[in-house]
Amino acid sequence: MRNSTICFLLAVSLLFYSCDAKKGVVKEPSNPTEAKQKQFYNVPNKLLIGATLGYEELNTVKEKLYLKDFKYLTPANEAKQTRIHPQPNVWNWKQIDEFIQFANQNNLVVRLHGPISPQASKWAKEDFRTPKELASNLEEFATAFALHFNNEPVVKYMDVVNETILADGSWFGPKPGTDEWENPWLKIGLDENGYPLYILKAFEIATKNAPNIKLVYNQNVGMESPMWNQVKKTVLYLRSKGYRVDGIGWQAHLLLGAKREDFVDNTDATMAKLGELIDWAHQNNLTFHVTELDYLVKNKKDLESERQIQKRVYQKLIEVLAEKSKNGVVTLNLWNIGERFKKGTGYFQSIYDAKYNPTPAYSVLKEAIDINK
Known part of the structure; x- marks a missing residue:
């Protein structure tokens, strides 16, 4: 029974x-695709993901949203020459020092975005400025900058130069007036092999005075081969001179300098190029940094559909970064976490909308952040 x-x-x-x-x-x-995506994140060398904050965003809702998810910080503009040493005898460390204090209080890793670059003061951009004057200002700023932060434990990386080369591989230089996007430092001249003296001097100073900080050569635009070939040659040339270059950075302003044709219409092919660039970096003992990721929407009526495309592209990008972090250091930094409007250009998207609601791309970043904690 x-x-x-x-x-x-x-x-x-x-x-x-x-x-x-x-x-x-x-x-x-x-789902096999979901399983594949998760395995990209589950790697020995964790992908370090962070974002920028501006000084005016401290003690605001953006600070709270930032601290909720991130431990990697890049102060947006507060470390630049135009803020700290815009002209002779003028110094202002207040804002960037408050950021260092903020990082210490919240146990953050910092990358300083204070390169010798087109983000220069109007004084430096004035057409009558002489090479000697520019060289003096550069040396004063770069030396004081390196010494000021070298013994700050939270500062792990610093951009030494930025936006040095155009998409066609030529050196980016000055333009008339002071209101254009330009690089006045090229006026200092070239060395006997055709390399800009300002790049050589910037890395010479950083190598000497910032031994505790990893030095990054940052660059903008997209995956244009002539440009990156010139970056590679320049990095190797700097090293041949005895100067330290520890990493290369790519700004990743998608659909601004980085073309839609490449990143939206031909995503896989472009991500393959990115992967090859990261491989080159790691093969040459360089860290790799995506330094200023955002996504430009020119017409707000297309916002919702474009945010879905943004999510797809970000997913592909993070898959590549996580996979490549198996072989060496890779970091990802969002340029702002909210929506940013620039007149005449459009609406730059990140992971929160204008009312601080998460956008579709947030879920992609959040998954990667959680897995890489």
Whole structure:
């Protein structure tokens, strides 16, 4: 009798299990694509993900949203020459020092974005400025900058130069007036092999005075081969001179300098180029940094559809970065975490909208952040 009861109960259990399975109660195996995405994140060298904050965003909702998810900080503009040493005898360390204090209080890793670059003061951009004057200002700023931060434990990386080369591989230089995007430092001249003296001097000073900080050569635009070939040659040339270059950075302002044709229409091919660039960096003992990621939407009526495209592109990008972090250091920094409007250009998207609601791209970043904690 007891055996008959057990058999009856087993039969009933199997019947209910079969019915529930038909109703979808029993979970199907994980989606292969989702499983593949998760394995990209589950890597030995964790992908370090962070974002920028501006001084005016401290003690605001943006600070709270930042601290909720991130431990990697890049002060947006507070470390630049135009803020700290815009002209002779003028110094202002207040804002960037408050950021260092903020980083210490919240146990953050800092990358300083204070390069010798087009983000220069109007004084430096004035057309009558002489090479000697520019060289003096550069040396004063770069030396004081390196010495000021070298013994700050939270500062791990610093951009030494930025936006030095155009997409066609030529050196980016000055333009008339002071209101254009330009690089006045090229006026200082070239060395005997055609390399800008300002780049050489910037790395010479950083090598000497910032031994505790990893030195980054940062660059903008997209995956244009002539430009990156020139970056590679320049990095190797700097090293041949005895100067330290520890990493290369790519700004990743998608659909601004980085073209839609490449990153939206031909995403996979472009990500393959990015992967090859990261491989080159790691093969040459360089860290790799995506330094200023955002996504430009020119017309707000397309915002919702564009945010879905942004999510797709970010997913592909993070897959590449996480995969390549198996072989060496890779970091990712968002340029702002909210929506940023620039007149005449459009609406730069990140992971929160104008009202600080998460955008579709947030879920992609959040998953990567959580897995890489």
